[in-house]
Amino acid sequence: MSLFLQLVSVSKAVAEIRNLAVKCGDESVPLLEAFHRILARDVHADVDIPGFTRSIVDGFAVRAADTTGSGDAIPSMLNLQGRVAMGVSLNHRIKSGDCIYVPTGGILPEGADAVVMIEHAEQLGEEILVRKPVAHGENVLFFNEDFSSGEVVCNKGRRLTSQDIGVLAAAGCTDVPVVKIPRVGIISTGNELVQVSQKPMPGQVRDVNSYVVASFVREHGCRPVLYGIVRDDREALRSAISHATVECDAVMISGGSSKDDRDMVAAIIAERGSVLVHGIAIAPGKPTIIGKCDGKPVIGLPGHPASAFIVLIAIVRHLITAMTGETGSNMQTFQATLGQNVPSSKGREDYVRVAVKDGIATPLFGKSGLLNTLVRSTGVIRVPAESEGLETGTQVEVMIW
Amino acid sequence: MSLFLQLVSVSKAVAEIRNLAVKCGDESVPLLEAFHRILARDVHADVDIPGFTRSIVDGFAVRAADTTGSGDAIPSMLNLQGRVAMGVSLNHRIKSGDCIYVPTGGILPEGADAVVMIEHAEQLGEEILVRKPVAHGENVLFFNEDFSSGEVVCNKGRRLTSQDIGVLAAAGCTDVPVVKIPRVGIISTGNELVQVSQKPMPGQVRDVNSYVVASFVREHGCRPVLYGIVRDDREALRSAISHATVECDAVMISGGSSKDDRDMVAAIIAERGSVLVHGIAIAPGKPTIIGKCDGKPVIGLPGHPASAFIVLIAIVRHLITAMTGETGSNMQTFQATLGQNVPSSKGREDYVRVAVKDGIATPLFGKSGLLNTLVRSTGVIRVPAESEGLETGTQVEVMIW
Numbered sequence: 001m002s003l004f005l006q007l008v009s010v011s012k013a014v015a016e017i018r019n020l021a022v023k024c025g026d027e028s029v030p031l032l033e034a035f036h037r038i039l040a041r042d043v044h045a046d047v048d049i050p051g052f053t054r055s056i057v058d059g060f061a062v063r064a065a066d067t068t069g070s071g072d073a074i075p076s077m078l079n080l081q082g083r084v085a086m087g088v089s090l091n092h093r094i095k096s097g098d099c100i101y102v103p104t105g106g107i108l109p110e111g112a113d114a115v116v117m118i119e120h121a122e123q124l125g126e127e128i129l130v131r132k133p134v135a136h137g138e139n140v141l142f143f144n145e146d147f148s149s150g151e152v153v154c155n156k157g158r159r160l161t162s163q164d165i166g167v168l169a170a171a172g173c174t175d176v177p178v179v180k181i182p183r184v185g186i187i188s189t190g191n192e193l194v195q196v197s198q199k200p201m202p203g204q205v206r207d208v209n210s211y212v213v214a215s216f217v218r219e220h221g222c223r224p225v226l227y228g229i230v231r232d233d234r235e236a237l238r239s240a241i242s243h244a245t246v247e248c249d250a251v252m253i254s255g256g257s258s259k260d261d262r263d264m265v266a267a268i269i270a271e272r273g274s275v276l277v278h279g280i281a282i283a284p285g286k287p288t289i290i291g292k293c294d295g296k297p298v299i300g301l302p303g304h305p306a307s308a309f310i311v312l313i314a315i316v317r318h319l320i321t322a323m324t325g326e327t328g329s330n331m332q333t334f335q336a337t338l339g340q341n342v343p344s345s346k347g348r349e350d351y352v353r354v355a356v357k358d359g360i361a362t363p364l365f366g367k368s369g370l371l372n373t374l375v376r377s378t379g380v381i382r383v384p385a386e387s388e389g390l391e392t393g394t395q396v397e398v399m400i401w
Numbered sequence: 402m403s404l405f406l407q408l409v410s411v412s413k414a415v416a417e418i419r420n421l422a423v424k425c426g427d428e429s430v431p432l433l434e435a436f437h438r439i440l441a442r443d444v445h446a447d448v449d450i451p452g453f454t455r456s457i458v459d460g461f462a463v464r465a466a467d468t469t470g471s472g473d474a475i476p477s478m479l480n481l482q483g484r485v486a487m488g489v490s491l492n493h494r495i496k497s498g499d500c501i502y503v504p505t506g507g508i509l510p511e512g513a514d515a516v517v518m519i520e521h522a523e524q525l526g527e528e529i530l531v532r533k534p535v536a537h538g539e540n541v542l543f544f545n546e547d548f549s550s551g552e553v554v555c556n557k558g559r560r561l562t563s564q565d566i567g568v569l570a571a572a573g574c575t576d577v578p579v580v581k582i583p584r585v586g587i588i589s590t591g592n593e594l595v596q597v598s599q600k601p602m603p604g605q606v607r608d609v610n611s612y613v614v615a616s617f618v619r620e621h622g623c624r625p626v627l628y629g630i631v632r633d634d635r636e637a638l639r640s641a642i643s644h645a646t647v648e649c650d651a652v653m654i655s656g657g658s659s660k661d662d663r664d665m666v667a668a669i670i671a672e673r674g675s676v677l678v679h680g681i682a683i684a685p686g687k688p689t690i691i692g693k694c695d696g697k698p699v700i701g702l703p704g705h706p707a708s709a710f711i712v713l714i715a716i717v718r719h720l721i722t723a724m725t726g727e728t729g730s731n732m733q734t735f736q737a738t739l740g741q742n743v744p745s746s747k748g749r750e751d752y753v754r755v756a757v758k759d760g761i762a763t764p765l766f767g768k769s770g771l772l773n774t775l776v777r778s779t780g781v782i783r784v785p786a787e788s789e790g791l792e793t794g795t796q797v798e799v800m801i802w
Binding site: 303 | 432433436437447448450451452453457459487488489490504505506507508519542546547548554555562563564565566567568569570571573574575591592593597598600601603604605606607608609610611612613615616617619620625627633660661662688704705706710713733735736737759760768769770771772773775776796801802
């Protein structure tokens with residue numbers, strides 16, 4: 001195998017990895033369990049929302065026109081015709097000059113088109129003084145103003161937020177069609193690795209990657225399945241990969257940090273399937289492998305956790321969205337102003353950690369292998385491959401960790 | 402009880418609610434389960450990280466000074482003295498003019514202070530041509546450069562991210578001290594409420610709030626405990642509150658949307674403890690109750706889901722951080738430029754939904770009771786109580802849903 005990796009661009013790597021994704025199928029879960037899951041089908045409202053025109057304040061249902069010009073000095077005076085009780089429709093049509101007390105959420109009487117808040121009115125016997133005019137529709141939610149029956153309330157592919165769960169509740173969706181949670185197998189390789197519970201001897205390092213990868217895929221809605229540390233031994237690695245591809249929807253092999261180890265990982269993937277990418281024009285994270293075994297995507301991540309983490313964000317994240325069909329971005333981003341020049345090599349996509357404060361993104365330079373800057377930073381910015389760097393003052397998109 | 406609420410400011414309400422918080426105690430969980438939990442104690446590195454000076458690339462360990470001025474035209478020429486194997490220390494000290502092959506993660510031989518990447522070198526028999534100079538420390542992680550033994554790697558009160566989990570792994574933290582998950586009891590009241598599985602009749606609405614509140618508190622690291630729909634009946638409500646305060650760390654009563662219902666909720670809280678706040682100068686969300694029963698915080702949320710959601714974000718969120726001791730914000734925010742004027746009433750803190758695109762926050766006006774704008778928006782901006790509105794072009798902080 002060549003001494004040099006055949007680097008492909010990040011966009012090519014993302015396209016390859018998305019192609020490999022195996023769809024996970026759907027299932028139905030109770031509404032309370034659906035939070036943060038990906039919606040598998042459009043959900044339609046089964047009723048009009050709201051199902052009746054209602055007041056959104058406690059106050060007096062009126063014809064808005066009757067309140068025109070009213071104020072503290074010259075209030076409008078209306079005749080109180082009764083009270084609406086919660087959940088009950090009042091058989092009384094409001095005529096000009098009338099008003100009816102209505103509680104928050106109560107059905108607006110016919111003829112009324114607005115509600116004067118109780119704070120802006122005063123009761124004098126059977127008369128109500130209105131001290132502030134209301135416009136047509138003020139303090140009222142009209143019949144089906146929010147959603148009409150049959151309308152899509154939540155689109156397929158959406159990762160469900162708290163508000164979405166509320167909308168699904170309003171739409172009568174008790175069992176929610178969601179995408180099954182992808183299972184991601186995680187293998188750590190390297191003779192230098194020891195368990196986290198062990199104290200590393202000189203030359204040894206703890207198996208950090210199993211935990212970083214597991215947490216990352218869990219954060220992105222997958223179920224991690226750990227296969228532990230596998231020695232740099234062809235037979236052991238072959239067997240671990242073959243178990244993992246049977247049991248999981250995708251497999252991450254992290255490490256094989258040295259060239260020889262990586263070549264062994266690539267050789268085993270090639271033997272059981274194919275290697276599509278071996279080396280990506282990205283920093284950090286260059287020695288990444290994208291392959292396929294037994295019909296499942298198998299990704300070789302860099303051995304160093306800080307580099308592996310960038311590859312998870314830049315590349316693997318897209319595999320996950322392709323598996324789940326998530327339509328939005330599964331990464332929170334925001335705009336910030338770069339506070340310092342960032343040099344970069346042309347032809348390579350650089351991922352630079354930044355700390356953001358008051359809208360200013362300050363690059364945290366230093367070695368990409370450090371965990372401490374990974375923890376101290378707010379997120380990461382991308383320097384495109386065609387750029388030789390970014391200048392102070394540039395608007396950048398920060399991907400938040 | 403007065404017709405008018407005695408409004409308190411948002412900051413006063415937040416201070417009151419933080420005061421009520423009951424700390425939840427700590428527990429220890431396996432590292433793999435610690436993701437997104439709140440760290441209960443500072444965690445220190447039990448070893449130096451890295452524990453030895455190591456290469457972060459495949460290449461040739463050198464004295465950096467030996468490569469000064471090297472280039473494609475005039476490469477430096479060094480004598481290859483051997484190869485480092487993974488996890489093994491080589492008993493060979495590099496002298497000027499020497500180099501040793503070292504794999505990624507391998508122990509740097511003594512005397513070397515940098516590594517030339519394999520891509521920038523060429524082997525001719527026992528000689529290595531170096532085509533690019535390296536600086537002192539380049540491609541090397543020095544002994545304890547990341548963390549020193551005993552150093553705090555992760556601070557108490559932090560909500561653990563994927564990277565934090567990696568750092569804890571590196572620090573040898575197999576069992577993680579975390580804050581116990583707060584239990585939040587959720588009661589929905591209102592005679593107009595029906596189960597989500599039912600079709601509402603005129604005047605009725607589905608119990609959306611139980612689901613919105615449950616998802617929100619889950620998102621913020623609590624365990625929701627649902628007590629279902631309780632009729633607007635003193636005895637039923639009293640009994641539900643008393644069960645919930647025994648079983649949970651905090652209780653949310655949502656609804657009692659009309660003034661009479663709210664007054665009943667407030668009266669029951671007062672009877673079993675005390676009402677500290679009844680009405681907040683916030684829009685939407687004014688008719689919020691903050692109280693205490695049986696030593697536990699009991700919050701009366703507005704009946705309308707869209708208003709309740711704003712109160713969760715503006716007020717209840719701070720109760721959760723006070724219960725868990727989370728030090729960071731539990732709300733993701735970013736800066737954006739306001740794309741349109743936002744009018745507001747002085748003396749009231751307004752929460753206005755915005756859709757953010759390319760750094761421009763466009764307010765989604767329309768009635769605060771609509772669920773559809775809650776779902777269509779990116780987040781919400783706060784118009785301070787002392788302001789009469791915000792002008793186009795103002796920098797605003799967007800709280801992302």
